[in-house]
Amino acid sequence: MELVTPGIGLIFWQTVTFIIVLFLLSKFAWKPIMNALNERETSIENALSAAEKAKLEMQGLKAENEKLLAEARMERDKILKEASDAGNALIETAKQKANEEGSRMIAQAREAIENEKRAAITEVKNMAAVLSVDIAERILRKELSNPQAQHELAKDYIKEVTLN
Amino acid sequence: MKKLFILLFSFLTISAHVEAAAEGGEFKPGDMITHHIADDYTWHFADGVTLYLPVILIDNGAPKVFSSSNFYDENHALVPYEGYVLSHGHIYRADANGQQAADQSSLLDFSITKNVASLFISVALLLLVFFTIAGSYNKSRGKAPRGLQSFFEPIIIFIRDEIAKANIGPKYERYMPYLLTIFFFIWFNNLLGLMPGGANLTGNIAVTLVLATMTLLITVFSGNKSYWSHIFATPGVPTWLAPIMIPVELIGILTKPFSLMVRLFANITAGHIIILSLFSLIFIFESIFVAPLSVAFAIFMFFLELFVALLQAYIFTLLSAMYFGGAVEEHDHVGDHGHGDGAH
Numbered sequence: 368m369e370l371v372t373p374g375i376g377l378i379f380w381q382t383v384t385f386i387i388v389l390f391l392l393s394k395f396a397w398k399p400i401m402n403a404l405n406e407r408e409t410s411i412e413n414a415l416s417a418a419e420k421a422k423l424e425m426q427g428l429k430a431e432n433e434k435l436l437a438e439a440r441m442e443r444d445k446i447l448k449e450a451s452d453a454g455n456a457l458i459e460t461a462k463q464k465a466n467e468e469g470s471r472m473i474a475q476a477r478e479a480i481e482n483e484k485r486a487a488i489t490e491v492k493n494m495a496a497v498l499s500v501d502i503a504e505r506i507l508r509k510e511l512s513n514p515q516a517q518h519e520l521a522k523d524y525i526k527e528v529t530l531n
Numbered sequence: 532m533k534k535l536f537i538l539l540f541s542f543l544t545i546s547a548h549v550e551a552a553a554e555g556g557e558f559k560p561g562d563m564i565t566h567h568i569a570d571d572y573t574w575h576f577a578d579g580v581t582l583y584l585p586v587i588l589i590d591n592g593a594p595k596v597f598s599s600s601n602f603y604d605e606n607h608a609l610v611p612y613e614g615y616v617l618s619h620g621h622i623y624r625a626d627a628n629g630q631q632a633a634d635q636s637s638l639l640d641f642s643i644t645k646n647v648a649s650l651f652i653s654v655a656l657l658l659l660v661f662f663t664i665a666g667s668y669n670k671s672r673g674k675a676p677r678g679l680q681s682f683f684e685p686i687i688i689f690i691r692d693e694i695a696k697a698n699i700g701p702k703y704e705r706y707m708p709y710l711l712t713i714f715f716f717i718w719f720n721n722l723l724g725l726m727p728g729g730a731n732l733t734g735n736i737a738v739t740l741v742l743a744t745m746t747l748l749i750t751v752f753s754g755n756k757s758y759w760s761h762i763f764a765t766p767g768v769p770t771w772l773a774p775i776m777i778p779v780e781l782i783g784i785l786t787k788p789f790s791l792m793v794r795l796f797a798n799i800t801a802g803h804i805i806i807l808s809l810f811s812l813i814f815i816f817e818s819i820f821v822a823p824l825s826v827a828f829a830i831f832m833f834f835l836e837l838f839v840a841l842l843q844a845y846i847f848t849l850l851s852a853m854y855f856g857g858a859v860e861e862h863d864h865v866g867d868h869g870h871g872d873g874a875h
């Protein structure tokens with residue numbers, strides 16, 4: 368019976384002490400501890416959701432970057448194609464121009480040669496005429512140096528004239 | 532050899548009084564065990580190492596304070612002091628012959644007994660530990676726990692999530708300080724009681740009575756409309772049964788904390804009794820050859836007791852939370868009687 372008979376002294380001390388401890392611990396231990404735990408839990412939760420958001424944002428950014436990159440690539444291809452087209456056209460024009468110029472120059476050269484040739488032939492003709500006159504003169508002079516010959520010639524002429 | 536064992540024994544389960552056996556008298560295990568688990572006015576650590584605790588008496592409203600050493604003479608025999616006598620672990624008014632007087636009315640004993648001293652020590656320890664932890668929480672806000680903090684944090688979170696939130700519901704926060712305090716109070720005192728020289732505080736019915744009364748008061752004062760309507764007008768029960776139902780429900784309010792009180796007291800006391808009985812076997816058989824077996828069993832029991840210390844703290848806290856949960860629960864749906872009291 369002794370064991371299950373609560374003593375007044377211990378009941379008193381237990382009640383007083385327990386209430387004081389409950390008050391002290393609630394105020395100075397449990398409150399800050401529970402607050403700190405809640406605070407940490409919310410901060411962890413926030414950090415996790417922020418990380419998730421950042422991940423989504425990153426994914427969005429990545430997609431956008433890829434789009435930009437693809438656009439840039441297309442632009443580059445376009446520019447390259449345009450440039451090569453322009454280059455080809457330029458070369459083509461230049462070739463054509465060069466050909467034309469060449470043909471023109473050849474034609475000009477031909478014409479000039481023709482002219483020169485004609486001039487040279489004319490010159491030769493003139494020179495031949497002068498020379499033949501000159502030669503004829505000299506021959507005549509030599510033929511007519513003796514009076515006999517002159518006489519004979521005159522005779523010929525007269526003969527001819529009379530014959531006519 | 533026997534003396535050596537007794538010395539060892541007194542060091543292990545210190546308040547065991549075996550002087551009688553050592554001095555050649557007959558060894559009475561019952562007396563020794565009762566003495567160990569009961570309260571005392573002195574704190575007997577080992578043979579010759581005794582702390583005499585203060586006695587505080589309220590005799591007809593007049594306080595009297597003196598040391599309990601006054602009740603002992605130089606041979607450690609009991610003597611009357613200033614009209615009081617210490618007999619069978621209690622202080623009584625003495626008559627002219629130094630015997631227990633017939634009139635013991637209005638003599639109240641508020642002495643700082645071994646249990647009260649142990650209570651103060653455990654409370655100091657509790658405050659020290661949890662103020663330190665609270666300090667480290669304030670210092671390292673939002674950071675990972677360290678040291679003591681990381682040992683107690685999972686326990687605190689377990690009490691919050693698995694005991695309070697699970698059984699009380701959304702209003703759990705109001706009850707957290709009480710639940711944490713009783714859990715650690717009971718656990719610390721259970722462990723201190725297992726220490727060599729420790730007092731059997733949580734195995735004392737007065738202590739468990741106070742703890743259970745606290746739970747009862749909190750339950751009753753936090754009872755909402757649906758809690759009381761379940762007691763005075765249980766839904767689904769015909770009105771003519773009320774004269775039976777109301778007393779049954781009212782008794783039910785009291786039996787819950789009563790079971791709490793007895794469960795903790797009986798578990799802790801039983802553990803102490805078993806360990807002491809196992810040791811007593813050595814002295815009963817007066818043979819050293821029993822010792823290995825006794826010690827082996829006692830060690831096994833000791834580990835079991837370490838587990839029981841935690842388990843009982845958990846059960847007390849869990850059941851308190853369940854009672855609070857029942858008191859604050861909103862009974863929207865009829866037929867929910869799931870908050871029963873399991874046997875432990």
